[in-house]
Structures are given as C-alpha cells and as structure tokens.
Amino acid sequence: MIRRSTAARGLAIAAVLSVGLAACSTTSGGGEGEGSSDPLKIGTLLPLTGNLAYLGPPEVAGVGQAVDDINAAGGVLGNDVVVENADSGDGDNLQVSTNSVSELLGKDVNAIIGAASSTVTLNVVDSVTEAGVIQVSPANTSTTLSGYDPLFARTAPPDTVQGQALGSLMLDDGHQKVAFLTMQDDYATGLRDNVQKAVEAGGGEVVYGATGDGTEFGQAETNFSNVVADALAAKPDAIAIFAFVETKAVIAELITQDWDFAGKTYLCDGNTADYSADFDPGTLEGVKGTIPGADAPEEFKQRLNDWYVAENDEELSDYAYAAESYDAAILVALAAVRGEGTDGQTIADNIRAVSGSEEGATEVSTFEEGVAALEAGDEIAYQGVSGIGPLNEDNDPSSAFIGVYEYDGDNKNIWTKVVEGSVAG
Template sequence: MSVFTRSRKSALAGVVALAGASALVLAGCAGGGTGGGETSAPPTEERDLTLKIGTILPQTGNLSFLGPPEEAGVGLAAADVNEASGDTGLTIDDIVWGDSGDTDNKAYATTIQTLISEGVSAAIGAASSGVTKLFLDDAVASGMIVFSPANTSLDFTSWDDDGLYWRTAPSDTLQGEVLGNVVAEDGHENVAVLYLNDSYGTGLNAVFQETFTGAGGTIVEEQSYNTGDTSFDAQISALMASNPDAIVLITFDEIFTIGPALLSAGYPADQLYLVDGNLKNFGADAKWPADISMEGAKGTTPAGPLEADTTFQDRLNEWWTGEGNSELTDFSYANESYDAVVLLALASLAANSTDPADIAGKLQEVSGGSGEGEKCDNYADCAEIILGGGVADYDGFSGPITFDENGDPTQATVGVFEYGADNNFTRIG
C-alpha cells in the first residue's frame, strides 16, 4: 500500500490515497459562502417552525441522470425531519420541486423565479456549477439560501454571496487530486484529456493535470468542447493521434456519444477514466449501445464513506418508488442531497427561525465547523442535543462535512469506481 500526501497553502490539508483498494479520503477543502449573524433565541425555547424549501435540480439537460438520486435524497431527508416533528417542533412544508436544466435549455431561469416568488428559505441545487453561477446572484439578492449537493467549481470559494451559498460536495481541488493520483498509480505516463469548456471542466482539468504531471506524467493531448456541441469527431481524432496510454473524459451526458466513438475506434476501455459528471451505470440505460463494453474503465466521484451496508440506498429507493418513480440505479449525490436538507433543518432549529440569514448563521455550527459540539449522525439525535441546550455536530451520509467559514466541507471522501462486464460500475475504493 502506498500513501501519498500533499500540502497546499490553501485550506486543503491533504490527500491520502490507499493504492491497494484505491480508497481516497480527503480532508480540508474550501467552499463558497460565509457565515451569517448569530441569533439570540434561547436554545431551549420551544419550537414551532415550518421550514419551506425548494429544489433546482436537473430533471432535464446534460446532467438529468443526477436528478433522481438527488431528489430522492431531498425527499427522504424531509420525510425523516417530519417524522421527528412532534418531538422537535420543526416541520418541512411541501417541497417546491423545480428543474435546473442546463446552460443550453435554461430551465433554471424559470425555476429560480418560482422559488423566489414562493418564498422558500433555501433552494437545493443546482447540480451543475455552470448553472448555479447563472442564478446565484439573483437568489442572493432575494435573500434566499442556495445549498448545492453537487457543485464542485473552485470559483464558489470566493463568491460574493452574503453567506447564503453552501455546498456538501467537495471542490474540484479534491477530485482533481484523487483522479490524478489514481491515473498515476495505475502506471499511466502519457495521458490525453477531453474536457467540457465551462467552469467545472476547466477547473477539474487544471487540478488533474497539475497532480498528474507533478507525479511525473505527461499530458500528450488536450481537447475541449462547448455545451450544446453534438459532434466530437475532431477532438476524438486528435486524442487518438496522440497515442495516449490513458484518456481522461471530463464531460456530462456527452459521454453517450464520446464513449462509444472512442471504443468503436479501437481504444481500450480499461484505459478510460471518467468523473462525477459522466459516471453512470450504462448497462441500465437504453441510450448506451449494448455491444459497446466499458469493462475495466474507472471513474471518480464524491461519495460517502465506503460501507457494505446498503440500508440507506434501500431507504432512498423505498421513498422514491413510493412516489411513483422507477427504482433508482444510480445514487450519485444522494448522500450530499440528504445531508443538505438535514443541515438546513438543524440550523433552523438552532436559530429558532426560518429566516434564511438566521439559518445561514447556524450552518457552520451544526456541521461541527465552529470547533465545538456533540457528535450525532441523524436528525432526531442532533435535534435532541439542540433542544437540550447543547451544540450539535452532524456527521452525515456524505461524511463529517465540517463547514469552513466559506461554507464548504473541509472533510470529504471521493470514491473510485470500476466498470464490469455488465457496463455498470462497482465501488472499489
């Protein structure tokens, strides 16, 4: 087993890579948002709170495959909060569900105005960093919290957001380092990259390349494309001509065109590396050609701690199918979505308020980011601590979280996955 550590002048404390199982645990990233003001409500005061939240998650667009697990996480968390409402005095009102779409179809433009007019305290979303950037200023101007379970762009760290932007997903600083280390550990030396030319793709690509070249590797070709592009022939030809021993694909749903084209051109699947934007169970998707095998390809994505227990995923499916939906086959960012709702509810409880600024002022505290608090791992137990006059430190399904003053988790886990013969992926670390 090899151990790699790397120090940075930023808030990144380190990256630990366990090469044998490729399990990578990362601590110390920086996020987006600043802590709000304190409220003076006595912690043991009786609560009678109705919290209203909405979603701006991808029901359509190039990240639509992330919508179901994210919405399931939100719905299950709200159900758990409401189940404990008799003891806590806080209820989550009917969720205002909305589509974020993508930067091409622009569904977010209608949704954000709906959420503002509905007066929600917080919007869960978007999944795409590029989409969030297009509505975040409007949300902040309205005084609404924006809490993303999946934004990873480095730009949110320093966004002027009045303390109203938070995220449970780690920044691309973390995933980029993990990806670079995994590709290097697998023995690759000459790598080509194809990336989406937006804040997500360029940021993740930059950190990956810095890490990989720092480990002695060489980038032999770099190609990009824009949202809405449908032909990638020129980029694929350039990648193949560079004769790489691995190709990193930083894309969204364009993988359904790019992946089969590369494999049909004879490129080995076990030399492909994917990321959170395109890591999908292709064997369960009719859009993927049945005769195109991804066996041996690997990918990375933020994920909760590696556990054999599937109880949480079973509960997600029970809630999701109970709403009339087909069973989930992908659970990407479900953990982060669930934790976002629980943290909002705990912060509201701690502030004894549903005002967005008051809630934002308690989010760092209930995550353990204030450096004080009693550990708890579910809403009911954390709420009991708060109502008893204590400080709760919630450790969730996505990890310890522990927000810094910018609203980013300082502890997170990035999982490593590998595709099997069925074109579905299995977590290997």
C-alpha cells in the same frame, strides 16, 4: 492532501469524520435567533430534464427522505417542513433554471437545495442570495463557488479534491502521458485543470487537451471524429473524459477509432453513470471513474429507493449525490433550529456551526439527535451519510471522500474504494 483507502465503508466514514472534526472552526450565528418562525420551506433546484437528468432522482429522493425524517421527528421549531420542487435543467438551456428560481422565490422558500450543475448555479446564485435565501448545493464542485457568498454553501467538495484523486488514480495505474477530452463548461474545465495539476505534480505529462490549448468541445457536440483523432495522434497511454451526456458520443468515436478502453480510460462525476443500455457488453470493462462521496450504506439506499418508488412508481438506478442531498436538507433544518429562525440569513449564520465547526461539539447522526443536543445547550457536529467534514470558512466541506468506481462486463459502474481528501480553509 490525499490518502488512499480500501477500508470498508463504515470504517472509512468514521475515519473521515475524525479528520473533519480537526478542521478549522469559527463562531457562527449563535443559539439566540430573531429570524422568522414561519414553517421552513425548502425549494429544490435539481435536474429533472437535460444532460444531468440521471442525477435528478437520487437527489430528489435524498431531499425527500430527509424532510420525511425531519417531520417524523417533530419538524422544525414545531412546524412540518414544506418542500417545493423545481427543475434546474442544465447548462444548455439556462432559461429553465432562471424560470424555476423565479417560481421558487415567488413561493417564499427559505432555502434552495441545488443545483447539480455548477454552471446552472452560477446562473442563478446571485438572484437567490440577493433575495436573502440560502442556497446549498449537493453536487456543485467548481472552485469558482468556494466562498462565493455567505448565503451559498455545499455538501460536495470543490474540484481540488476530486482533481487530486483522479490525477493520482491515473498515476497509480502507471500512466505518464495522458489526454483530456473536455467540454467547454466551467465545471469540466475546472476539474480538468485540477487533474492536470495532480498529474504534472506526479511527474506525468498532458499530451493533448491541456489547460490553455483551446481543444475544448461545445456542450451538446455530437461529432467527435476530429477531436478523438487529434487526441490519439498524441499517443497517450490514458484518456480522461470531462463531459456530461456528450460522453456517449465520445465513447462511440473512441470505439470507431479502435481505442483500447480497459485500464486506460477515466471518467468523472459528470459522466460516471450506468451505460449498460448504451454499449455492447464488455465495452467499458476496466474503465474507472470518480464521484465525490463515500458509498452510502445499503440500508440508506434502500430507504431512498422505497421513498422514490412510493412517490414516482419507479426504482432508483443511481445514487450519485443522494447522500449529499440528504445531508444538505438536514443541515438546513438543524441550522434553523440552532438559530431559532427559518429565514435564509439565520440558516446561513448557523449552518457551519451545526456541521461541526465549533469546538467541543457533540456528535449527532440524525436530525432528532441534533435537536435534542441543541435543546440541551450543546453545540453539535452533524455526522452525515455523505461523510463530509465540517464546513470551512468558504462554506465548503473541510474534508470529503471521493468514491472510485470501475466498470464491469455489463458496463455498470461498481464502487471499489474511497480516496479521502481535505480542503484548505
């Protein structure tokens, strides 16, 4: 179920947490562990190159800042956490992620945070889990990954939540005949399917690009003249684009064919990015997009930016999935503390519990608070900056926010409100 909210960020986060704590619970793991006591080694599999490279910096910063916070609080089981970074690439060149996972496993990582692309994760997740390593994605939303393996979890909600939010947003804006321009990719088609369900459930109609129509375009496609012409011929009153970097070429073709963007064009988390350097001012003004996650507090963003500047001598321009990356690392570390072991299986056995799945859990908002509560014999519910609820039986967030963004006159995506959704489980 989706509930709309325009409350301030702090109130919104408090609201979703109270909802999340009522979600399904189970006993997982237990405080007594027999796993490895070696230093926790976290590998990152995040996009440093490829179509999603704009997501790499905020995700890398999220993990990096989390590990710094963990180590400043004494580390995990008396040892500093070690980070090994690797490039996930994207779905156009899966060999990048295959090679990176081999490299990370060769370095004996206990957990891998990533990938950003669901297609990339589906390429490597079996290799990761079969090695006994837990994989936690901060950005995967494909419903295919719900309950995929006990050693796979995520801090981003499945596309059922974003699909409801985006479909409802289009309906709320008064649109009844919508067209979908969709890349052929598990992420894009899955999200499209869920948006279509929401649109049709609300009495709307998909006039182009519906599930099963065979209108999807290939990844890295550059010529969209026929695709756009066919979509516009169906006379939609709104268009949603489900793609990555291909979105720039789609927008350019929509401009050529005189599409009126304002209030009639919708993007998703794969392409709701800053286009200020790509199009003339005002081109995308009034366009809306959705990205899972509440808008993170400014203080948190500043910390991440400072971290990234110190490490890379450049500032962050985007914060998509930064909070989810931070929370993924904190949950991994707290799970190791609860299970008293740093091996992947121990972390997997305890990650739901530290996320708040146990009844009567003590709410904590930092790694340090979590360790103190665990050492006092309490169960904990980590209340992270991303605002997700406890992990459910599929290792998906039981509740989450979807941020709604609107483009200004400079073609920059500006956070406007959040939509709260819950996930069955």
